Amino acid sequence: MAMEGPEEQRGFETEAVHGEEGIDPYRALTPPIYMTSTYTFPSMETVDRVLGGEEEGYVYSRASNPTVRQFERTMALLEGGEESVAFSSGMGAIAALLLSWLKKGTPLLFSRHLYSGTRHFIESMLIPLGATVRFVDFREQGSSYTRLEEELREGAAGLFLETPSNPTLDIVDLAAVASLCRTYGVPLAVDNTFASPALQKPLEHGADIVIHSAxxxxxxxxxLLGGVAVGARETIQALRATEASLLGATLSPMNAWLILRGIKTLALRMVAHSVRASALARLLSEKAPVVRVHYPGLPEHPGHEIACRQMKGMGGMLAVQFASGKAARTFMDGLRIIRIGVSLGDPGSLVEHPSSMSHRGWSTEVRRAMGIEDGLVRMSVGLESPDDLCGDVEAALTRL
Ligand SMILES: Cc1ncc(COP(=O)(O)O)c(C=O)c1O
Structure with missing residues (x-):
């Protein structure tokens, strides 16, 4: 049961607060958490009706659970997709999608600028399983996308990309790439983790599937850990019936409930993250020891204009390039409020050094090809007072 009222008048904030309401027969304001592994049936006749698809019902929580279902329906609503399926982590969602593509037997296309875990999955799982994998460097594409078009013309099971990308904040023109993918019948999947649907809705720009690390x-x-894939009903139902259910990377009802709670404040948080990241990006870009700041909100960022077209705000993630790995690490050791740690999107600001942390396992050559130099530092700007964050960064810079 969706919220009452004319749908076209509802803004994102309203959808995020109310989501898909209605799993509780008592109309509880906050949804119940169905902590159950299985469901019982009053009769064999009901078994036949539920398993035959004539009656809605739940069978086993690895396949479906009411609290998880509420999260899935809310995500479909927020991303503007027909359906959605939840996973126990972002990697669960990515693995399921890519394994479903692998079955098609055609090459898989990837942006060169991807989260380290996704790249690891490609190298350690897809390629040993026999996948033909090609990487597209969107930095080299310019605005013409000729190389991408050559790859698409050859045929592919799908193209997977991130925008903004982790950790280099590269921006891809979603409408242009989606239109090319459509011409050649190649599904486009976008990892929307950095922007969230509060700032960017890839399906509206023509993408076929959206992935999140929830x-x-x-x-x-x-x-918590969680993940989700959103897209057309047929695609998502196929993922649910096979990869999601059989790989078993299922979201727990408790985590679905926590994510639903988090989503209520998503729009507000993304504005606050963006304001603080924007202030820090400007500050850092004016300081001498900094070589370069990667933040799509800065006019000098190569993807700035595209980001302004396809994003409602520039988000809380930025990357700073120092002259060396030593300078990057000295800067990080000088921070007091912003803490050292991987992950992102939390109220507390975090900073990580890809060469020593998230991308430590890759050779320098592979890191360079991903755009990661030793001097690169990634920041997840949290929700602390902007003055405190700026003060922390300024103090750390004085150590260089
Ligand atoms: C862009 C992006 N996609 C996917 C993932 C994987 O998500 P999870 O850690 O929830 O498996 C991450 C994790 O950092 C990420 O940054």
Whole structure:
């Protein structure tokens, strides 16, 4: 049961607060948490009706659960997709989608600028399982996308990309790429973790599937792991019936409930993250020891204009390039409020050094190809007072 009132008048904030209400027969304001592994049936006749699809019902929580279902329906609503399926982590969602593509037997296309875990999955799982994988460097594409078009013309099971990308904040023109993908019949999947649907809705720009690590901004409090895929009903039902259910990376009802709670404040949080990240990006870009700041909100960012077209705000993530790994690490050691740690999207600001942390396992050459130099530092700007964050960064810079 959706919220009453004319749908076209509802803004994102309203959808995020009310989501898909209605799993509780008592109309509880906050949804119940169905902590159950299985469901019972009053009769064999009901078994036949539920398993035959004539009656709605639940069978086993690895396949479906009412609290998880409420999260899935809310995500479909917020991303503007027909359906959604939840996972126990972002990697669960990514693994399920990519394994479903692998079955098609055609090459898989990836942006070169991807989260380290996704790249690891490609190298350690997809390629040993026999996948043909091609990487597209969107930095080299310019606005013409000729190389991408050549790859698409050859045929592919799908193209997977991130925008903004982790950790280099590269921006891809979603409408342009989606239109090319459509021309050649290649599904486009976008990992929307950095922006969240509060700032960017890839399906509206023509993408076919949206992926999230719900661990990050959707949950928003650094206290859980979760993932989700959103898209057309047929695609998502196929994922649910096979990869989601059979790989078993199922979201727990408790975590679905926590993410639903986080989503209520998503819109507000994303505005606050964006304001603080924007202030820090400007501050850092004016300071001498900093070589470069990667933040799509800065006019000098190569993807600034595209980001302004396709994003409602520039988000809480930025990356800072120092002259060396030593300078990057000295800066990080000088921070007091912003803490050292991987992950992102939490109320508390976090900073990480990809060469020593998230991308430590890759060779320098592979890191360079991903755009990661030793001097790069990634910041997840949290919700602390902007003055305190700026003061912390300024004090750390004086150590260089
Ligand atoms: C862009 C992006 N996608 C996917 C993931 C994987 O998500 P999870 O850690 O929830 O498995 C991450 C994790 O950092 C990420 O940053």
């Amino acid at each position: 661990t990050k901004y959707l949950g928003g409090h650094g206290d």
